[in-house]
Structure formats: C-alpha cells, structure tokens
Amino acid sequence: MKSFSEVKEILLSTFGEEVILGEGANSTPKSLLVKADQIDLVCKELLQNPGTYFDLLSCLTGLDNGPEKDTMEVIYNLYSIPFDISLMLKVEVPRKDPHVPSVSHIWSTANWHEREAFDLLGIHFTGHPDLRRILMPADWEGHPLQKDYTEPERYRGMETVRNEEE
Amino acid sequence: MPEVQYSYHKDNLAKSEPNIYHKGNLRSEEMVINIGPQHPSTHGVLRLEVVTDGEIVVDVVPHLGYLHRCFEKHGESVPFNQVIPFVDRMDYMAAMNNEHAYAMGVERMLGIQDQIPKRVEYIRVLVAELNRIASHFVAIGTYGLDIGAVTPFLWVMRDREHILRMLEWVSGARMLYNYIWIGGLFYDLPVGFEERCAQFINYLKPKLKELDDILVNNKIFIDRTANVGVLHRDLAINYGVTGPMLRASGLKFDLRKVDGYSVYPELNFNVPIGKGEKGQLGDCWDRTWVRAEECKESVKIIEQCLAKLHGEHKRSKAFDPRQVVPKKIRPKAQDLYVRSENPKGEVGFFFRADGRSDIALRCKARSCCFSNLSILAELSKGHMVADLIAIVGSLDLVLGEVDR
Numbered sequence: 001m002k003s004f005s006e007v008k009e010i011l012l013s014t015f016g017e018e019v020i021l022g023e024g025a026n027s028t029p030k031s032l033l034v035k036a037d038q039i040d041l042v043c044k045e046l047l048q049n050p051g052t053y054f055d056l057l058s059c060l061t062g063l064d065n066g067p068e069k070d071t072m073e074v075i076y077n078l079y080s081i082p083f084d085i086s087l088m089l090k091v092e093v094p095r096k097d098p099h100v101p102s103v104s105h106i107w108s109t110a111n112w113h114e115r116e117a118f119d120l121l122g123i124h125f126t127g128h129p130d131l132r133r134i135l136m137p138a139d140w141e142g143h144p145l146q147k148d149y150t151e152p153e154r155y156r157g158m159e160t161v162r163n164e165e166e
Numbered sequence: 167m168p169e170v171q172y173s174y175h176k177d178n179l180a181k182s183e184p185n186i187y188h189k190g191n192l193r194s195e196e197m198v199i200n201i202g203p204q205h206p207s208t209h210g211v212l213r214l215e216v217v218t219d220g221e222i223v224v225d226v227v228p229h230l231g232y233l234h235r236c237f238e239k240h241g242e243s244v245p246f247n248q249v250i251p252f253v254d255r256m257d258y259m260a261a262m263n264n265e266h267a268y269a270m271g272v273e274r275m276l277g278i279q280d281q282i283p284k285r286v287e288y289i290r291v292l293v294a295e296l297n298r299i300a301s302h303f304v305a306i307g308t309y310g311l312d313i314g315a316v317t318p319f320l321w322v323m324r325d326r327e328h329i330l331r332m333l334e335w336v337s338g339a340r341m342l343y344n345y346i347w348i349g350g351l352f353y354d355l356p357v358g359f360e361e362r363c364a365q366f367i368n369y370l371k372p373k374l375k376e377l378d379d380i381l382v383n384n385k386i387f388i389d390r391t392a393n394v395g396v397l398h399r400d401l402a403i404n405y406g407v408t409g410p411m412l413r414a415s416g417l418k419f420d421l422r423k424v425d426g427y428s429v430y431p432e433l434n435f436n437v438p439i440g441k442g443e444k445g446q447l448g449d450c451w452d453r454t455w456v457r458a459e460e461c462k463e464s465v466k467i468i469e470q471c472l473a474k475l476h477g478e479h480k481r482s483k484a485f486d487p488r489q490v491v492p493k494k495i496r497p498k499a500q501d502l503y504v505r506s507e508n509p510k511g512e513v514g515f516f517f518r519a520d521g522r523s524d525i526a527l528r529c530k531a532r533s534c535c536f537s538n539l540s541i542l543a544e545l546s547k548g549h550m551v552a553d554l555i556a557i558v559g560s561l562d563l564v565l566g567e568v569d570r
Contacts, residue, residue, distance in 0.1 A: 026500035028274065055403050059503060059532035061516045075516065077503045077532075081403065081419060088503060109406030112540045120238065135231040135569060137182035144239055157173030 002083045004030045007052055014045055024090055029077075031088035039076075039091050040101040040127070046078065046087075047106055054078040054087060057107035062117030066147040070095045072123055076103070093123070102128040120145040185215050186227045195219055199551070203232045207312050207555045210565030212539075214558070221550050226543045230568055237570040241529030246272050246495045247348055249529065254342040256531060257567040259304055262297035262333070263508045265346035266290055270427060271504030271515045272348045275497035281490045285479040286350055287429045289487075292363070292471040293336060293345065295464040299370075300329040301509035302410075302457045302464075305562040309454060310381050312559035313390050318381040325373055328366050335359065348495060351487035360475055367465055367472075374462055382451075382458050391454065392445030395545045395557035399448065405544070406537035409511025411561065414440035414456045415448035421507040433470050435463045450560040457562070460509075495524045510534045510562055535567040 011020050011032065019038045024031030034042050046054045059077040076089040093100055102125035104111040114125040115134040122143035125131060132138065141152050151160050175181075187198050202213040211232035217224040240252050253268045254261040269290075273279045307322035330340045335356055337345035345352045381387055397407070399415040412419055420437040422430040438459035440452030475481075499521030505514035511534025518528040538561050546554045 028502045031501065057406055058505060058512065059514050059516055061530040063518065063528045084424065108404050109537055112536065135234040138184055139181045156178060
C-alpha cells in the first residue's frame with residue numbers, strides 16, 4: 001500500500017517544488033497545493049504513473065474565499081482503487097478572472113463537475129469541451145456561490161425574493 | 167392582488183435551456199426528439215435531447231437543473247445541524263443513508279467519531295439498510311414499469327410501504343426523516359420496534375425470492391435488458407460511476423467494505439458483483455440483479471443488527487441517544503472529504519470549516535446520481551430509442567440528488 005509521502009515524493013521528483021507548492025494544513029485526506037496552470041499535467045501523471053494510479057476522481061469542488069482573500073480554489077478529491085489511497089489536490093487562482101486548466105480529458109467525471117463549478121462560481125476551465133451552465137438556467141445572471149453574490153430581484157417578471165408582508 | 171408574476175415569451179424555454187442540436191449541426195436524416203422534463207420514464211424532471219437516425223440513437227444530451235434547490239447555498243448559510251433536513255431532500259429515496267454520511271462527516275470534523283455509543287451506530291446502520299431496501303425496491307419496481315411489467319411495481323411498493331411505516335414510527339416522517347443527528351439520534355427506537363422489524367424481515371425474505379421469480383429471472387425481462395447498455399469497467403471508473411452500477415460491471419468496490427465506516431466491519435455480508443450471466447458483463451440486467459441481491463445482503467445486515475440490539479447493546483434506561491450530541495458545533499479550521507455508500511453509489515461531502523463559526527464556509531455534496539447520469543450518452547449511442555428508456559431506468563436516477 002502506498003502512502004501519502006510516497007505519492008508526494010513521486011510528484012516532487014517529476015515536477016519540482018515550483019509546481020508542488022507544499023502540503024495543505026488540516027485536511028482529511030491529506031492534501032497537496034499545486035500551481036494552478038500545471039494541474040492538468042500533475043493529474044495526468046497521477047493517473048498514468050503505475051506507482052500512483054489515481055483512477056477515480058471522486059469529487060471536484062470550486063470554492064470562493066471571499067473578496068478579502070481575493071482568491072478562489074478548486075479542490076480535487078482523488079482515490080486510487082488498486083492502492084486504496086485518497087489524495088486531495090488544491091489549486092488557488094485569483095478571484096478576478098479565474099482560469100484553471102480542465103482535467104476533463106483525464107477523468108470524464110470532471111466534465112460535469114467543472115461545468116458545475118463554472119455555473120455556481122464562475123471559474124473558467126480552459127480546454128473544457130463544453131463549458132456551459134448545468135444547474136442554473138442558461139440566461140441566469142451571476143454565479144450564486146460567489147461570496148459577494150446578490151440575487152437579481154426579478155427573473156422574467158417573477159420576483160425572486162419573497163415579500164413576507166403579502 | 168399582485169400583478170402578473172411571469173412575463174411570457176414564446177422563446178423563454180429555448181433561452182433558459184437551449185438545445186445543443188439545431189438545423190445547422192444536424193445531418194439531413196437526423197431528428198431531435200425531446201424526452202421530458204415531464205416524462206414518466208425519466209424518473210423525475212430530467213430532459214433528454216435525443217438525436218436519432220430513424221430508430222437509432224445518435225446522441226443524447228441530458229439537460230438538468232429543473233429540481234435545483236441550491237443545497238450548497240443552504241449548506242453555507244445555516245448551521246451544521248440544520249443542514250440535515252436539506253440533506254434528506256437530496257436523495258429522498260434514501261434519506262437515512264444521506265444523513266448517515268453527513269453526520270459522519272461533521273463528527274469527524276469535531277473529532278467525536280469514536281465516542282458515539284455502539285447502540286446508536288447499530289440503530290443507524292439498521293435504519294440505513296432498511297432505507298437501502300426501500301430505495302432498491304423503487305429502483306427495481308419502476309424499472310419494471312418502464313419496460314412494461316406493472317405487477318412487480320405494485321408488489322414492491324406494497325413491501326416498501328411496510329418499511330416507510332416502520333421508519334415513520336421511528337422518526338415521525340415517511341420519507342424525510344431528520345432522524346440521524348450529529349453525534350447521535352433524534353430518539354431511541356420506539357418500544358417494540360425490534361420485534362416488529364424481525365417480523366417484517368420474516369415476511370420479506372420469501373418476497374425477495376418472489377421478486378426474483380416474477381421479474382429478475384423473467385424471460386421477457388431478460389430479453390429486454392440483457393446485452394443492453396453494456397458498461398465497461400474502465401469506462402465506468404473514468405466517469406466516476408459508483409455503487410451498484412460499478413459493481414454490475416464486475417468490480418468489487420463497496421465503501422462499506424473498503425472504508426469500513428461505522429459498524430460495518432463487525433457485520434457479515436457479501437458484496438454481489440455482476441457476472442454477465444444472461445448477457446454481457448455490465449448490462450442492464452446485471453445492474454438490476456445486483457440491486458436485487460443487495461436487498462438480500464441488507465436483510466442479513468438487518469438481522470445481525472437486530473441481534474445486537476437485542477443482546478449486547480439492548481435498550482436500557484441509561485441509554486441516551488443524544489448523549490454526545492454537541493451543544494455547540496464548532497469544528498476547527500479544516501477541509502474534510504467524507505464518503506459513504508448510498509444505495510446508488512458514493513455519496514460524498516466536502517466541508518471547509520473556518521473554526522470561528524458553526525456554519526460551513528463551503529459544503530459541497532458529491533452526488534452519485536450526478537456522475538452516474540453523465541455516462542448516459544456513452545451507454546445509449548447506437549441503441550434503439552426503446553432501449554434508451556431501458557438504460558435510463560437502469561441508472562436508478564433520483565433527480566433530487568442530480569440537481570441538489
């Protein structure tokens with residue numbers, strides 16, 4: 001059975017410290033911080049290296065840290081079925097015009113998960129084959145999970161905020 | 167009186183959920199058929215844009231979001247303990263399993279997962295497995311209905327009713343329970359529940375055999391489902407397909423065994439996997455068969471739980487199901503991903519807590535049906551339109567979980 005430190009060693013020897021930025025604090029499973037524009041290469045290596053073989057992308061989460069920190073994050077939860085090990089990868093991008101390379105050509109799971117992150121947070125995944133909204137209507141304005149999001153008052157003449165007095 | 171609420175335009179639908187295919191990118195012999203969102207065979211509000219060439223499906227584009235209720239927005243606006251009712255409404259066919267996963271995640275963040283009393287854990291597993299049977303019954307029954315078998319649906323709904331009434335007795339609600347709390351339970355099992363449950367299991371066992379005979383091994387059913395929608399194992403993993411669908415493709419991957427959470431390591435049960443008995447490995451028949459077999463395994467688990475709840479961990483005056491329920495839920499600053507085995511696959515929650523409040527900064531639900539649905543286009547290309555219905559049914563979708 002592989003351990004987290006072995007996986008980290010493998011990645012460090014391939015990509016070096018300028019791409020694998022370090023370990024994330026307080027996370028279960030353990031996490032690695034990765035430079036945003038290389039995440040697709042790191043993921044490809046994690047899948048294709050027979051020593052790691054992370055074949056299941058369990059979850060892909062987009063996350064907004066709010067206007068104060070001014071960053072957004074994408075979090076990848078990987079699992080290797082043969083080695084029975086979980087790994088979390090995190091990338092951080094600036095909040096203004098966030099761009100992350102798509103990993104949908106590596107795991108097809110990412111296709112819809114990235115669409116969801118784009119829909120709810122407005123993170124752009126470069127190289128995604130079909131980046132459009134998935135849960136919200138196509139003509140919805142704004143990305144609801146951004147921390148400074150304010151709901152539009154009306155959508156097609158319908159009030160979106162309930163008036164308690166009526 | 168409020169004024170007109172909705173301004174109608176002819177192209178409202180086309181604007182809010184536009185089709186991918188139009189005159190410009192279709193070949194002359196191709197045609198777009200729209201199925202749903204209000205079509206019984208889509209098991210909810212799913213819209214399928216189907217491109218056909220005669221009877222043959224060329225491409226399927228699922229359009230989702232008709233049941234989107236902003237679970238993740240709610241998850242970051244209300245305290246951890248108040249999210250549980252929203253979790254129920256994700257996969258409303260198996261609310262107990264969702265609650266179990268969610269409660270486990272928050273308990274791990276708080277670091278109290280080892281303090282949970284054994285009786286609480288056994289009750290959790292008991293109700294979750296009852297709910298698993300109910301969920302699989304709906305999956306199998308409505309699948310039969312989709313492809314023309316009406317009687318099995320009525321039979322499994324009759325048996326499911328027993329489960330719903332028992333869970334209503336436990337929690338007060340038929341489908342959306344809010345029963346499993348962070349650190350404990352809403353209440354202990356009602357007096358006499360164990361006996362009633364044992365009676366029900368005795369009643370259920372022959373019914374499961376009957377279900378096998380009337381539906382799963384029925385010649386018409388086999389002809390309709392074998393060799394249809396064959397899903398290869400590697401493709402399934404690449405698409406993040408989990409649960410009975412992945413197991414039907416021949417991989418023994420069950421998080422109850424792999425992760426061994428809660429008291430599952432103490433229980434004895436098998437993980438049925440598809441064998442390709444009636445057709446190719448990973449076809450629609452295998453998926454249904456795996457679900458039917460899992461019901462039998464759940465029965466085994468329930469029997470063992472009942473034995474424990476009668477024996478080692480029996481009812482006592484001193485037992486308090488809310489003993490370790492925290493007064494204040496304020497986890498340390500951390501990220502946590504928790505996953506567990508829902509009847510439909512791997513349900514996961516990603517939390518980020520900031521350590522200062524009892525509200526999550528981010529609460530993302532990894533829904534199994536969402537990933538399971540994404541493979542639909544791959545599965546149905548080249549099949550007949552009638553087989554497309556059989557394939558959609560075999561995915562066992564709950565749109566409440568796809569859209570969240």
